[in-house]
Amino acid sequence: MRGILYGVGVGPGDCKMLTLQAVEVLKMADVIAVPDTKGEKTAMKVVEEYIKDKEVVYCPMPMTRDSDLLEKSHGISCNLIEEQLLKGKNVAFITLGDPTIYSTYMNIQRIMDEKGYITRTIPGVTSFCASAGALNISLCDRGEALHIIPASYGETEELLDLKGTKVLMKSGKSLADIKVALKRKGLYQYSRMVECCGMENQRVYKSLDEVSDDSSYFSIIIVKDK
Amino acid sequence: MRGILYGVGVGPGDCKMLTLQAVEVLKMADVIAVPDTKGEKTAMKVVEEYIKDKEVVYCPMPMTRDSDLLEKSHGISCNLIEEQLLKGKNVAFITLGDPTIYSTYMNIQRIMDEKGYITRTIPGVTSFCASAGALNISLCDRGEALHIIPASYGETEELLDLKGTKVLMKSGKSLADIKVALKRKGLYQYSRMVECCGMENQRVYKSLDEVSDDSSYFSIIIVKDK
Structure with a gap:
């Protein structure tokens, strides 16, 4: 019988934020699949208590926006995972958040679904x-909308005009530009930031004045309405 | 010494989706505070294993949009909680999601913060x-934005024009109107729904054709981009 592929959200980085279900699946799984990226060590650290002595498969996930390269690496990862599933092993692919x-x-x-495997x-x-x-602080209340914006892909500035709370994800590299945009829109003083949330080096900034422009990739800015 | 107030997210309704931290806080707390609303029984059911024999305080939370009435009931809830904190008891206020x-x-x-209590x-x-x-399915990938929209407060239709994935929350009562709007925008076939997610009566709809117009308050519609 073929194994099942589980995509396991391990939370932002604090092992206490794992769910009971995630722990159950990690303990049950035969093989742990890990995306080979910047987040890899953090994700592995979150789950380490539950995966001792388990086989680990590293899936190549280059930090690139080149679609061809991404598709190729997804193909390689899927082949590695398929090999395990065909042996009847259950695979838990860990992912931050x-x-x-x-x-x-x-x-x-998506690819494994198309190939006919069971995924959860x-x-x-x-x-x-x-x-x-x-x-x-609250992200949204009553009639307020919430907009999650990948801040390193452009278009951030126009989305700042939306009513409701704006969350700027992975804003690390673009931080200097984002600060300028927030000032231009009159939103700077309504903005706060958390760096490396849930991790050992978490930092909470109640004002962007305290933030240096070379902050981590794992930076989240929350912009409340005026 | 005064107690601490914890706001504990218990997840959507499945007790396996509790985090380890939530379980820890529930076990440690002296008093469980419960919002007295439609979600009350569900939230209590999620945590029941961890709060046996604990004192429970019911906080009045009328399902209304009347600001005065809401403010008044928040005041009553805060007084009930304050009474416990002043006795040195730690209070865990449970909330779905x-x-x-x-x-x-x-x-x-926010009120308890202003009163000078420690809240987490x-x-x-x-x-x-x-x-x-x-x-x-994925909610957002790479450069895609994600918009969380409280669908029973109006303004839904214009927000459907935004690029990225749209999540329509608590759309139960407005379902017939939402279906019409989605058809008008050409988004109907890209829409899926989950009713009572994580609860015993969860239902997953891959097409809105299968959905009756009198679905639950706990209905979530996910609208992917064309």
Whole structure:
């Protein structure tokens, strides 16, 4: 019998934010698949207590926007995972945060679905919820909309005009530009940031004045309405 | 010494989606505070294993949009909680999903913060992530934005024009209108729904054709880009 592929959201980086279901699946799985990216070590650290002595498969996930290169590496990852599933082994692919939010896993899952394998998604706590929690502020209330914006892909500036709360994800590299845009829109003083949320080096900034322009890739800016 | 107030996200309704941290706080707390609303029984059911024999405080939370009435009931809830904190008891206020996403808890937390109490937010899995997980689809990938829209407050139709994935929250009562709007925008065939996500009566709809217009308050529609 073929194994099942699980995409396991491990939360933002604090092992206490794992769900009971994630722990159950990690303990049950025969093989742990890990995306070979910047987040890899963090994700592995979150789950290390539950995967001792388990086989680990590293899936190549280059940090690139080149579609051909991405497709090729997804193909390689899927072949590595397929090899395990065909042996009847259950595979848990770990991913930071939640698998449905900016995770490479969903590309893998789509391909494996098409190949006829059984796949399951195990939800996790998102970094933006955990960041708002660390700041002790609400993301959205009553009739307010919430906009999650990948801030390193352009178009951020026009989306800042939307009513409701704006969350700027992975804003690290673009931080200087984002600060300028927020000032231009009169939103700077309504903006807060969390760096490396849930990780050992988490930092919470109640004002962007305290933030240096070379902050981490794992930076989340929350912009409340005026 | 005064107690601490914890806002505990218990996830969408499946007790397996509780985080380890949520379980820890629930076990440690002296008093469980519960919003007295439609979600109450579900939230209580999720945590029942961990709160046996604990004191429970019911906080009045009328399902209304009347600001005065809401403010008054928040005041009553805060007084009930304050009474416990002054006795040195730690209070865990349970809330479905994540506390920072459309939760009444954040109103309580803001007031208790202003009163000088220590408050902590314990993140949870959101219903929209769990719904996408149940559908086995991605919410956002690479440069895609994600828009969370409270669908029963108007303005839904114009927000449907935004690029990226749209999540229509609590769309139960407005379902007939939403279907019409989605058809008009040519988005109907890109829409899926999950009803009562994570609960015993969860239903997953890969097409809105299967959905009756009198579906639950806990209905989440996910609209992918064309």
